[in-house]
Amino acid sequence: MKLQHLFITIIALTFFNCKQDTWQLKRIQGEQININDTLQADAEIEAFIKPYREHVNKDLDSVLSYAVATYSKSDGEFNTAIGNLxxxxxxxxxxxxxxxRTGKNIDMVLLNHGGIRAIISKGPVTSRTGFEIMPFENSIVVVGIKGSQINDMTNYLSKAKRAHPIAKLHLVLDVDYNVKEADISGEAIDTTRTYYVATNDYLYSGGDHMTFFQPEESLHILDYKIRNALIDYFKQTDTIKPVIDNRFIKLKN
Structure with a gap:
């Protein structure tokens, strides 16, 4: 990717009189400086950062787990193996x-399809894999919302027609993309009950038009980045083998 720095020089004239200073813009001029392979690295700087780069790369490339296949977010229509993972x-x-912290359990998880930024390749899974999948600094929050808002969520998912990653929520659409079945951990959604939904701070704030998280009954900020949760999962899981299942499906007839 070609990067460019734009340097702009602003030249102004100052007019002095006995009462006050008056500034007027006379000219704006700029220059584009391309940052590409033709620029020579500074040997002294390279020597200084080399040990740090090697240390970081060693940590990023340490093997945490093993994937039995290659997984992509484009592998399924409403749920994918990588999204389920x-x-x-x-x-x-x-x-x-x-x-x-609360003595309560999380009822379900909702993340966004666009938040998955890379595949998991068959073979060794490393910390670098976690950074590639989730390069953003999004953190996990747990939002307490009413069951009526969960219904708003399922309606959103039915209209979005995307494989937004979910856990503990089971959703079935009919042939016309209407919600036919929806339950959490096998139980019908109670519109008066408060459910605790784990998501990321971007979606909680209305990202991807997910406005159903607010107003919330409660908000718990876990100070736990999505990426770190993924890497911790890799560390605890010897073999990665997620599957596409029936957690979010559409009936064909």
Missing amino acids: FADAVYEQSNPVFFK
Whole structure:
């Protein structure tokens, strides 16, 4: 990718009189400087950062787990193996934290399809894999919302027609993309009950038009990045083998 720095020089004239200074813009001029392979590295700077780069690369490339196949977010229509892994990993890693602080369990997880930024390749899984999948600094939050807002969520998912990663929520659409079945951990959604939904701070704030998180009954900030939860999951899981299942499907007839 070609990067460019734009330097702009602003030249102004100052007019002085006995009462006050008056500034007027006379000219703006700029220059583009391309940053590409033709620029020579500074040997002294390279020598200084080399040990740090090697240390970081060693940490990033340390093998944490093994994937039995290659997984992509384009592999399924309404749920994907990598998306299911993503949501399940967030649940497994964040629920103990939430329970320790509140004495309650997370009821479900909702993340966004666009938040998955890379594939998991067959073979060794490393910390670098986690950074590639989730390069953003998004953190996990647990939002307490009413069951009526969960219904708003399922309606959103039915209209979005995307494989947004979910865990603990089971959703079935009819042939016309209407919600036919929806339950959490096998139980019908109670519109008066408060459900604790793990998501990321971007979606909580209305990202991807997910406005159903607010107003919330409660908000718990876990201080736990999505990426770190994923890497911790890799460390605890010897073999990665997620599957496409029936957590979010559409009936064909």
